[in-house]
Amino acid sequence: MATAPLQLPPTEFIRIAKQIEDEVGKVIVGQDQTVRGILTCVLAGGHALLEGVPGLGKTMLIRTLSDVLDLSFARIQFTPDLMPADITGTNVISDDGGARGFQFQPGPIFANLVLADEINRATPKTQSALLEAMQEHRVTVAKTSYQLERPFFVMATQNPIEMEGTYPLPEAQLDRFFYKLTVTYPTDEELLTIAERTTGTRIPRAEPVVDGGTVISMMDLARDVPIARPVLAYAVRLTTRTHPEKADTSESVKRYVRYGASPRGLQSLVLGAKIRAILEGRFNVAFEDIREVALPALRHRVILNFEADAEGITADRVIQDVLLATKEE
Secondary structure, X not given: OOOOOOOOOHHHXXXXXXXXXXXXXXXXXXXXXXXXXXXXXXXXXXXXXXXXXXXXXXXXXXXXXXXXXXXXEEEEEOOOOOOOHHHHEEEEEEEEOOEEEEEEEEOOOOOOEEEEEOHHHOXXXXXXXXXHHHHHOXXXXXXXXXXXOOOOEEEEEEOOOOOOOOOOOOHHXXXXXXXXXXXXXOOHHHHHHHHHHHOOOOOOOOOOOEEHHHHHHHHHHHHOOOOOHHHHHHHHHHHHOOOOOOXXXXXXXXXXXXXXXXXXXXXXXXXXXXXXXXXXXXXXXXXXXXXXXXXXXXXXXXXXXXXXXXXXXXXXXXXXXXXXXXXXX
């Protein structure tokens, strides 16, 4: 259970964040950008979506994070026959003290850190069971609402959508993820280290670093990082120029984008940039911070059209075009 948050100085924030990354690095080889992205989601109080082919360690990465964060943890394996009640919980008949009635049995969503493994293997109906929890941090069953304990994170993994047996995530659910992170194949050197670590008698394991109260303190401090109005206006321009109907947007957006990023995209840009700034040792947001977080914050919020699919155009390429066309002012 999370303890009460404490006042945290920026130097302590940086020290704890580095300690978390180092502890995760004892188990996870490489994937530094992915680890930093997940840590950013945690410090922002947001949810993370990891995409990559099977076998790249997505589930292991989130499990390792759960070992480092002293929080309650639950894993949900998403399958085509998974039902919404399997996630949220349901009312069951209880015979407590001789009085028969219904009692709510909480589902695995009632944890601080929830791993939604292979989330796109479940049907859209089941995926939608996460919507209220991810946005409002509560669950409603049979007209009764139950509040989720803070902090609350959903860390989801998914296989590329072109793989057999997957369902596309609804846009409303994609938009609730703070970042979408792409897990890439390891290099030869990283594969060598993976083989050495995982095929011997001593399997490395991460140790707890922080509790819930400290995590909440870090989340609160991150929001206090100041951002100048010109930098904030730059983030606004990046967000609005992903919309094809805007007159000043790039040609690639007008040609390939069906829907642009939502206001949640702007929020992710700004808060992600604040966290990057403090992790870089600065207590103010620079233009560089906005640019560096643009891809994970926006790639899942830019919905492409059929022409983009036919020509193999990715959201990352479109966002890169927007970055090149948008000047700092």
